[in-house]
Amino acid sequence: MDVPASLLDFSLIQGSALGWRRSLARPRGSASRSLRILVLTLVGWLPLLVLSLLQGGPSVSHAFLRDLGIHVEFLVSLPLLIAAERYIDLSLAAAVRQFLVSELIGPKDLATFEGVARGVMRLRRGAAIEAGLLVASFAVSFMDLPHQANPVWLHSEPGGPRTLAGWWYLVVSMPLIRFLVLRWLWRGILWAGFLFRVSRLPLVLVPTHPDVAGGLGFLGTCQASFALIVLAVSSTLTAQRLSRAPSANFTDYALHLFAFALLSLVVVFAPLAFFSRQLLFAKRRGDHAFSGVAAWHSRRFEQRWFHREPPAGQELLGAPEFSSLVDLGSSFSVARRMRWFPVDIRAAVAVLGAAMAPMVPLLLADRRFIEVLVALAKSVL
Structure with missing residues (x-):
C-alpha cells in the first residue's frame, strides 16, 4: 500500500509553536544538532562554573566542582536528550509508514488512520501545551518539594543568600533541563495516544x-x-x-x-x-x-x-x-x-x-x- 503524502513527513519532533525552538530545537542536520547541543550545554553549565569560581568563594567553588550530579546532568544527559531527537523521530516515522507498507491497515480504514496521524501532529504544534511545559519548568524551580536536596553551592553559607551561580541554576539551568524532560514526556504521551487510537482500528494481523x-x-x-x-x-x-x-x-x-x-x-x-x-x-x-x-x-x-x-511410478x-x-x-x-x-x-x-x-x-x-x-x-x- 502506498503511503499518503501527508504521512511522508510524519514527525513528533520537527515543528513547534514557540518561535525560539524553531531556531534552537528543530533538527536540520547533524551540524545544527551539534551546535544546539553546544549552545544549550554552555548556557546551562558554563555560567554555573564561572559564577561559582568568581563569586562563591573557595567553599562554594569546591562544592560545585565536586557536584557530580550537576556535571552529568548538563554534560551527559542534556546532550543525550537533544541528540536522541533525530534518531527517535526517524524510528517513529518509520513505524507509522510500516503500518501501511505491511498492509496492517485495511483500505476502508486508511482515512481514519491518516486522520489520527494528522491529529497527533496538530497536538504537537500546540502553543498552549508547550507554553504550559515552559511555565511548569520555571514554577518547579521555586517550589519547596519534599525530600528535595539542594546543592550546597546554591548558597554562600548555610541559610545565607543565594550565590549568583545559585540564581542562574534556579532561573536558567534547572528550567532548561526540566523543559527538555517534560517535552519528551509530552511526546511520549502523544505517541502512546496515537498507538491507542490505532489499536482501536481493525488491524489485518497475520498469525504466520x-x-x-x-x-x-x-x-x-x-x-x-x-x-x-x-x-x-x-x-x-x-x-x-x-x-x-x-x-x-x-x-x-x-x-x-x-x-x-x-x-x-x-x-x-x-x-x-x-x-x-x-x-x-x-x-x-x-x-x-x-x-x-x-x-x-x-x-x-x-x-x-x-x-x-504409493502412486505408481512415484518415488517416496x-x-x-x-x-x-x-x-x-x-x-x-x-x-x-x-x-x-x-x-x-x-x-x-x-x-x-x-x-x-x-x-x-x-x-x-x-x-x-x-x-x-x-x-x-x-x-x-
Missing part, C-alpha cells in the same frame, strides 16, 4: 508472520529507540545519588538502578499492550484455522502414503507431499508461537541495558569489585 507478533514486531524495535532517553535520565539519577550519598555501598546503587530499570521497561513498552487484545484474537483464529488445515492435510497425507499403495524420496507437510508444519509452529505482546528480547534488553549502564562506572569505582577483577585476572593468567 515471521516476527511472531502478527506483523507488529516493528513496534518493539520502535519503542526501544526511547532507550536513549532512559539512559539520559538514569545517568542523572545515578550521579545525583552518588554525589549526595557517596558513602553508600554498591548494593544500594544497584537496587535503585534495578528498580528504575524495571520502571523504564513498564513505561516504554506499556503502550504496546493496547494491541494485545487484537493479537490474542488473531492468535486464536490462527490456531483454529491452521488446526483445521493441518488436520485435513495430514489426514490425506497418511491416506496417500500409509494406508494404501522427493515426493512433493512431504515438502508441503514440512511447510505447513513450519507455518503452524509460527502461528502457535505468536506473541500477544509485540516485544522481543532484544528490544527489552536495549532499554534494560540503557537503564543499567550507569552501573558500569560505579562498578569500576568500587574497590571490592576491582579486587575481585584483579583476583580473577591472576587466576586466569
Whole structure:
C-alpha cells in the first residue's frame, strides 16, 4: 500500500509553536544538532562554573566542582536528550509508514488512520501545551518539594543568600533541563495516544508472520529507540545519588538502578499492550484455522502414503507431499508461537541495558569489585 503524502513527513519532533525552538530545537542536520547541543550545554553549565569560581568563594567553588550530579546532568544527559531527537523521530516515522507498507491497515480504514496521524501532529504544534511545559519548568524551580536536596553551592553559607551561580541554576539551568524532560514526556504521551487510537482500528494481523507478533514486531524495535532517553535520565539519577550519598555501598546503587530499570521497561513498552487484545484474537483464529488445515492435510497425507499403495511410478524420496507437510508444519509452529505482546528480547534488553549502564562506572569505582577483577585476572593468567 502506498503511503499518503501527508504521512511522508510524519514527525513528533520537527515543528513547534514557540518561535525560539524553531531556531534552537528543530533538527536540520547533524551540524545544527551539534551546535544546539553546544549552545544549550554552555548556557546551562558554563555560567554555573564561572559564577561559582568568581563569586562563591573557595567553599562554594569546591562544592560545585565536586557536584557530580550537576556535571552529568548538563554534560551527559542534556546532550543525550537533544541528540536522541533525530534518531527517535526517524524510528517513529518509520513505524507509522510500516503500518501501511505491511498492509496492517485495511483500505476502508486508511482515512481514519491518516486522520489520527494528522491529529497527533496538530497536538504537537500546540502553543498552549508547550507554553504550559515552559511555565511548569520555571514554577518547579521555586517550589519547596519534599525530600528535595539542594546543592550546597546554591548558597554562600548555610541559610545565607543565594550565590549568583545559585540564581542562574534556579532561573536558567534547572528550567532548561526540566523543559527538555517534560517535552519528551509530552511526546511520549502523544505517541502512546496515537498507538491507542490505532489499536482501536481493525488491524489485518497475520498469525504466520515471521516476527511472531502478527506483523507488529516493528513496534518493539520502535519503542526501544526511547532507550536513549532512559539512559539520559538514569545517568542523572545515578550521579545525583552518588554525589549526595557517596558513602553508600554498591548494593544500594544497584537496587535503585534495578528498580528504575524495571520502571523504564513498564513505561516504554506499556503502550504496546493496547494491541494485545487484537493479537490474542488473531492468535486464536490462527490456531483454529491452521488446526483445521493441518488436520485435513495430514489426514490425506497418511491416506496417500500409509494406508494404501504409493502412486505408481512415484518415488517416496522427493515426493512433493512431504515438502508441503514440512511447510505447513513450519507455518503452524509460527502461528502457535505468536506473541500477544509485540516485544522481543532484544528490544527489552536495549532499554534494560540503557537503564543499567550507569552501573558500569560505579562498578569500576568500587574497590571490592576491582579486587575481585584483579583476583580473577591472576587466576586466569
